[in-house]
Amino acid sequence: MKEFQERQDVLTQAPDALLAERAADGDVAAFETLTRRYGPLMRAYARRLTRSVDEADDVVQDALITAWTDMSKLREGTAVKAWLMRIVANRAVDAGRRRKSHGNVDDHPEAPDNMPTPEQLAVAGSQGAALNRALRGLPAEQRRCWVLKEFGGASYEEIGQTLGISAASVRGRLARARTTLVKEMEEWR
Amino acid sequence: MNPTESCGRSIEDLSDYLETGISTDFVHIENCPQCQARLAGLRSLGALAQDLLHDDIATASEAGWLDSVVANLRLETRAGRSIPLDGGALDTLTETEGAVIAMIRAVGDSLGGVLIGRCRLAGDVTVAGAPVEVNIDVSTQYGYRLPTVAQELRSAVLAELLVHSDLNVVAVNVAFTGVRAPLDGAVDEGEPQ
Incomplete structure (x- = not known):
C-alpha cells in the first residue's frame, strides 16, 4: 500500500509530456493521472457546452475513451490539455447534433431551462451568478462560441472547425455575445 | 458632436486588440474615451469569465465522480x-x-x-x-x-x-x-x- 502510494505520488508530480508519452504506450496509471489532473476542467467545460449535467458527464467519459484510444496520435505531449479540451468540445457539439436529429421528444433542443441550473453549478458570488444568468439568456450559437473561447481557449479557426462555421462567423458571434454580456454586467452593477 | 454617436470601432476589433495587443488603429483606440470604456468592459468580462470557470471547476471536482470515471476507463483500456x-x-x-x-x-x-x-x-x-x-x-x-x-x-x-x-x-x-x-x-x- 505504501509502495502504491509512492508510485501515485511520482506520477502526480510527473509533467504532462511524460504522462502523455506513457499513456500512449498503454500505461493506464499514467492516463488515470491525466484524467484526475484535467477531469474536473473537462467536466466544467462540458457542462457549459451541453444542456444537462448528465449529458456533460457522458461527454467527458466518451472524450476520455477517445483520448485513450487516440493517445498515440498526439504528437506533442505538452499539448495534452488543449487536446483533451478539443475532444470534449467536439463530443459536446456532436451530442447536441445527435439530440437534434433524434430528438422528437423536444422541439427546443437549446431551451435555456435545460441548461445546468445555478444550483448545479453552485456559482459563488453575485457577479458570477449574474454572468451565469446572462449566459443562459444568450442564443445557443453565441453562448457556445463564447464558452469555447473563454473556457476552452480555442482560436477562431478551431471554434469554426468544431462548429462547422467560418472563422469570420465565429468572430461575429463572439462579438455579439460579448456586447450583450458586457451590457448586462454593467446594468447589474 | 453627439456624445452618444459611435466612433465606429467594432467590438470585434476591440476584442482582437485586447487579445493580441496589436492594432493598426491603436492611436485612435488609446485616445478614444468610448473605445477605452468598452475595452474596460471587455476586460472585466474576461476576468469574470475566469472566476466563473474556477467556480465551475470547484463544483465539478467531486472525488466520487472522478473515481467512477477512472473505474469506467479501466474497463475500456486496451488489454x-x-x-x-x-x-x-x-x-x-x-x-x-x-x-x-x-x-x-x-x-x-x-x-x-x-x-x-x-x-x-x-x-x-x-x-x-x-x-x-x-x-x-x-x-x-x-x-x-x-x-x-x-x-x-x-x-x-x-x-x-x-x-x-x-x-x-x-x-x-x-x-x-x-x-x-x-x-x-x-x-x-x-x-x-
Whole structure:
C-alpha cells in the first residue's frame, strides 16, 4: 500500500509530456493521472457546452475513451490539455447534433431551462451568478462560441472547425455575445 | 458632436486588440474615451469569465465522480494479448498482456529513482512456455548508479513475474533513455551515490 502510494505520488508530480508519452504506450496509471489532473476542467467545460449535467458527464467519459484510444496520435505531449479540451468540445457539439436529429421528444433542443441550473453549478458570488444568468439568456450559437473561447481557449479557426462555421462567423458571434454580456454586467452593477 | 454617436470601432476589433495587443488603429483606440470604456468592459468580462470557470471547476471536482470515471476507463483500456496460465488440465486460465505490463510498471515505479517508459513483451506470449524477453525503457533520477538500478529492476521484475505469471522469461533488458533532475520534495528510498 505504501509502495502504491509512492508510485501515485511520482506520477502526480510527473509533467504532462511524460504522462502523455506513457499513456500512449498503454500505461493506464499514467492516463488515470491525466484524467484526475484535467477531469474536473473537462467536466466544467462540458457542462457549459451541453444542456444537462448528465449529458456533460457522458461527454467527458466518451472524450476520455477517445483520448485513450487516440493517445498515440498526439504528437506533442505538452499539448495534452488543449487536446483533451478539443475532444470534449467536439463530443459536446456532436451530442447536441445527435439530440437534434433524434430528438422528437423536444422541439427546443437549446431551451435555456435545460441548461445546468445555478444550483448545479453552485456559482459563488453575485457577479458570477449574474454572468451565469446572462449566459443562459444568450442564443445557443453565441453562448457556445463564447464558452469555447473563454473556457476552452480555442482560436477562431478551431471554434469554426468544431462548429462547422467560418472563422469570420465565429468572430461575429463572439462579438455579439460579448456586447450583450458586457451590457448586462454593467446594468447589474 | 453627439456624445452618444459611435466612433465606429467594432467590438470585434476591440476584442482582437485586447487579445493580441496589436492594432493598426491603436492611436485612435488609446485616445478614444468610448473605445477605452468598452475595452474596460471587455476586460472585466474576461476576468469574470475566469472566476466563473474556477467556480465551475470547484463544483465539478467531486472525488466520487472522478473515481467512477477512472473505474469506467479501466474497463475500456486496451488489454493486449492473452497470456496462458497453468490452471491444470481442465482449466483454461489466462491473464492479459496489459495486466502483466502494468505489473512490471508498478514494480519499477516503486523502486527509488526509477520511472518506466516504454515496456514490451517480446516473444509469443500466447504460447505456454515460449521464451519471452521483457524490454523496458527507463528514465532515472540524477544521482543513481545505473548498473545497480538495472540489476535491482531486473530482479524485482523477475521475482514479480515468477509469482504472478507463468511466462518463461529468458531476459529482462533494461535501456536507460533519460536522466531526470531530482523532483522537488520527492523522497527516494534507493541509495543516491
